[in-house]
Every structure is written in C-alpha cells, then in structure tokens.
Amino acid sequence: MSYINSANLFFRYINSIEDVLKNVNFCANKGEITAILGESGSGKSTLLRILAGLEVPQKGKLTINDRVLVDEEIFIPVEKRGIGMVFQDYALFPHLSVEKNVLFGMNKKDKKLAKKRIHEVLDLVSMKEFIKRYPHELSGGQQQRIALARALAPRPGVILLDEPFSNLDANLQGRIRNELKNILKTSGETAVFVSHDKDDLEIADNVMILYKGEVVQTGTPKEILESPKNEYVRHILGL
C-alpha cells in the first residue's frame, strides 16, 4: 500500500463547465520523490492543491499514511493535515524574519527544542547565517531554501512543491535541483512536486503525466523516457 493514495478524484471550479480533474488515481511511496508532469491547464497544480487541502474535490477519496483525508463523508481541512508545502513564489511572510518564518508552523511550547529545530533545518538548507534576515533581503534561490526549511521544520511527513524551479534562472536550476534532492532525501520526507519541465524528472523516483485532467502515464523516469505511451508524452519529454 502506498503512502499517499487517491482514487477517482474529480474536480471542477465553481461556475465553470470544464472538468479540471477527471477521476484521477494517484499514489506515492514513503520517502520517495514523485513528479507530476503536464502542460499548463493539465490539472497538475489543482491536484497538488487537493492533496494539500486547499481545494475540495467534488468526488473521490484521498488517504495519506492510511488516514482518510477526503471521501464522501470526510474532509480534513488544510491546517489539520500536517502537510508541508513550498509555493511557486515561495510565499515567505514579508513581515517576519527568516527565523520567525521557519518557526511559524512549529510547536512553540518547548522553546529550546524549537530553536534547535530551526538551526537544524537552516543547516540542512545551508542558510544558517541568514537567520536574522528578512525575505526581501534574500535572492530567489535563498528564498526557495527558506521556504523549504519552513515547510520541513514541523516534520510534516509529506512535502508538496509547486513548480519549485520555475522562478529560478536557468544557471541556478541545475544546482538547486540537486541540492533539493539531497535535502529531501536526507530529511526522509515523502515529496510530490509539479512541473512542466522534463529536466526536473532527474530528481524524481516516480513520475505521473497528466493531460487535460486525466492520467496519461505513470512509472519511473527511466520507464517513461524509454517507452513514452503516446505523442503527448513524447512532446512533454521533448523527444
């Protein structure tokens, strides 16, 4: 049984006639990195937002670590899911320092323990010396690392990343990609990220390709690259 399981997820925005997700089945294994790949409008970001609890699917079931988060009778709101998320534009709180941003989602009862954890995650993302800075005093790459540290700090179990490399310049993308993989593997979190860039596949253990709200192909990057199922997959992979 996979760590994250979703069955028949169906989603349509209010006042829209278009189905964004059509009975999507998705699973991800514990400790692995799963990539959701697709063109814009394929529903990949919506799927990520449903996993996070930011959108409510009209139908379907979602469980994480055997805990039912969504079904016909249950909907666990985002704040009670214990999922970490790194947003496309990082969404660091501009009125809080790096330290306060990272502390934000943590249990603050034991201050010593919290402080220790802040240093731990900042060390993990190599940003310890920036602890007193404010978000606007950091570069794009640095902001992304802080956003990752903030998401990792409460030990969420699952980390979701929305287009994690799209806001970085091309030179930086390759380096950050490897760093991110190392950080995620070291932390042992299960991670899901969405992307439209085939280069991002290199850090994924598993891939799911979406087209117009439907799953087209799943597998390891190697499997997909070696035998793309159709023209769309070939196009996405730039083959």
Next chain:
Amino acid sequence: MNLRSLKRNLNINLDSWLFISIILSFFLLAPIVTLFTSLASQNIDTFIHISKTLLPEYIKNSFLIALFTGLFTMVIGVSTAWILTMYEFKFSKIINVGLILPLAIPTYIAGYVYSGIFSYTGIISRTARNIFGYNLNLDVMNIYGVIFIFTFFLYPYVFIITRSFFAKQSLSMLESAKVLGKSDTQTFFFVVLPLARTAITGGITLVIMEVLSAFGLPSYFGVQTFSTGIFRTWLTLGDTDAAINLAIILMGLVFTIIFIEKKSRGRRNYSFSNTKIRPINKKQLSNKHSVIAIIFCMVPILFGFIIPLMQLISWTFMTYKDFINYKFIKVIWNTFSIAIAGAILTTIIAVIISNTSRLKKGKISKILSKLTTIGYSIPGAVIAIGVMTFFIFVDRKIFKQKVFYGTLFLMVFAYIIRYLAVAYNSVESGFDKIGMKFNEASRTLGYGKTKTFFKVDIPMIKGSVIGAMILTFLEIIKELPLTLILRPFNFQTLSTYSKQYVDDEMVQHSAIPSIVLILIGIIIIVFFETINKKKEK
C-alpha cells in the same frame, strides 16, 4: 446525500466567518428593508398627495442641480486633470494638491461662507457701498448659488478619478493619434475623452450622489430638494409616511443613476490591456502658457478653498473669545469620540465581510459584500429614517420600552451602514494586493482561518486598515443630515454645532467649529496625497 455527507459539506461551506458576516449583513440591511416593508402598511393616498404637491418641485430642483453640477464639475475636473497630467509648469505640484483641498470643506459650510460673503453686511456689498457708493445686492441663496457651491466643492471627485486615469494612459496611444494626423485638440476630444469616459462618468456619479444626498446647503439656501423634503415632511410636518415615501423615491433615483452608469459602460473596453503602457513625458510649458495654466487651475482653488478659508479665518478672529469654554471642548470631544467609535466599528465590520468574501468562493459571500456596501449610495437622511424606524420597531415589539431610540448607538449604527463601503474598498484593496498565497502558506503550516487572519493577514494589510479608519473618520465628522436626525437630545458635534449657529442667524460663529472640521480634513487629505505619491514612485 446522507447525513454525514451533508455535515461534511456544511463544515466546508459554513464557518464562523460566513456566519458572522451573515448576521452582520442582516442587521445592516434591516433598516433599509424596514423602509420598504413600511410601504405596505401605508395608505396610497399619502403617496398620491405627495406626488401632487411636493414631488414636482423636488424633482425639478434636484434634477436641475444634479444636471448642472454634473456638467460643470466635469468641465473643471477633466480640464484641470488633463493640464496637470500633460504639462509641467511652475507650482504644478502645489496646484495638484490644492485642487483636492475643496473636499475638506463640507458643502453646507461653504454655503454659510458664501451667503456671508454676498450678504448685505458681507465683504462684497460693504466694499461696493463704502468705496464705490454703490448699493450692490447679490443674492446667492437660490438654486444658482447651490449649483455654484456644489460645483466648486465637489469637482475634486471628477478631478481625482480622471487624473489617476490620465496618469495611467499610454503614450503610444497619443502618439498613434498624432501619426494619424490628429492635432492635440483632436486627440484630446476624439481619443482621450472617449477612453476616459468610464473614469469621468464614475466621478460625476459620485458628485450626483453627493448632490442628491446633501441636506445642509439646499436647506440653508431655501431650495427644496429630496433631502430637504424628507426633513420637512419628517420633522416639520410630522408626516412619517410621506418622509418614508420620499426616501424610497430618492433611493430609487440613486440606484437608477448607478444602474445607468454601469450599463453605459456596456461591453466596450476602456482599459489598456492590449497596449504596453509607456508613461507620458510631461511637456514643459513656456512662461506665457505657464501663467495661463496657473490662472486656469487657480480659479477652482480660489473659489473652492482660498476664499472660504479666508472668510472663515476672518470670522474666527471676530468670534474666537466665545469659544474658549468647556462647551466647545465638549463638542470637539463628542465629535472625535463618536467618529472614532464609528470609524473603528465600521472598519472592523468591513474587514470581517471583506475577509469572508475573499475566503469563500461561492456567490453568497459576494452578494453579502455587495449588499452591505450599498449604504454609501443611499443618502444619509434616508439611512437615518430607516435606522430610526427599525429601532422604534425593535423597542416597541421586543423590549416594550425605549432602549435604543435616542441613544448614540443609533448614530454609530447608521454611520456604519452609510460608510461601510468607504472602509470596505480600502480593506479590499489591501487584501487584493497580498492575494491568497500567504494565507494558504499559513494554512499549510497548521494555522486555521482565524489564526491566519490575525498572524498573517492583518499585519500585512494594516496600512489599508488604518487608511480605512482615517477615511471613515473624515466622512463621519463631516456628516450632517444623519447626525441631525439621530443625535440624542443636546448632543452636539462640530457639524451640528456650526449649523445651530447658522440657524440662529449667527453665521460668523459657525466659523470656529467649521475651521476645526476643515483642518482635520486638510491634514487627512494631504496625508493621503503624500502616501499615494510615495506608492506611485
């Protein structure tokens, strides 16, 4: 759908934010609804009587004032906005701020001042008599005087909106017109004006709404309009039903104007979404043209600000000794305390409803936000009557005794209905600027909607919240008709105090309370103008 699914959907869709917003909206809309329901219990004869006796005069006067004020404010507002957008000349920065300052002077105070200036003992008649030996008799206390004052004190609404539109227009658009062989004048009339139509009609709509709801000025000048008619039938004739009828007709008129304004926009696109905007490089005017521009722009500042202020200062020197007493301090205290209470409560409610509206994607919250902010388009006198009728009903039916009637609570409640839109717009623009990403980030980090609101949203929109409070405060201290109807016995604010002196034929004595009001207005306007300039940079 079984019970558990229903419970799940209710949990998702109904939360404390929506619940509180629905309750607030219910109370805020109740007085307006009460007005309509009271119609049902009325005798049709009342309406027939009104339509035969009072209505024709009210309609004629209100229509003429609205028409000509709209026209004249458009000419002044658009022309000055265009000059200041396109040309650079000496003192243009000061003139830019100066052109907004007439907004700091309530029109009823302007009425007192100009009637004083043109009266038999006023400076103009006195000068004509004493120096030229000519007995000049200038009467401004008529419909022309009302239009004159409304024009010179309300044109800033058109000026501000049009100026901000002109500032955002694209240089490419103007250059295209020139390349196609159009002169400056042709470009202005055939390209700029049609494009700015939405902004201009928006400004004029605000002016007309102010004109229709104004009570102090037409009442003092003896010109019968809807607002004065409501007062006359309610307070002088004691005919509640007739007053309610008039209030509803006036409300219908205002909504019709708003509807026409919205419809007139149609499907035409007046934005620059398809053109890359290149900001306008201002043209430096020659000395001769600079003088003409300065004189042109100074005329509205002179009539709308400098002359009335000078007159008020001169009256202040004549009367200040009568104001060094506890009573005046009490009036200032009353004004500040009621306005602060009103501004804080209005802003809190605006924040709650605005936050609900952005968190909830459904139609209900959007409808709630639209409905609760309609108060700004309803004249103060109408709201006052609605609030009073509603609370008299509540006192009679629920408490069986006077609980709310005649209390400050009624005033504050009515201020909230009237000015919720002012606070709401400011708060909403703050929320729009930060979007949803910070809120969502906080939610994924384990914070619920309310905790996120206090820890993330409020610290990030505090500027807009403070702005909302200050703007609402300014509107409340200037408000006259609503305050006059709802104030408890013997409770005076600066606006009612100055009116009382005028009613007692002591116009000069109205100067000090008026000048305090105007100074607060100037400080707030200059403060906001500076902030806006910084934001633009």
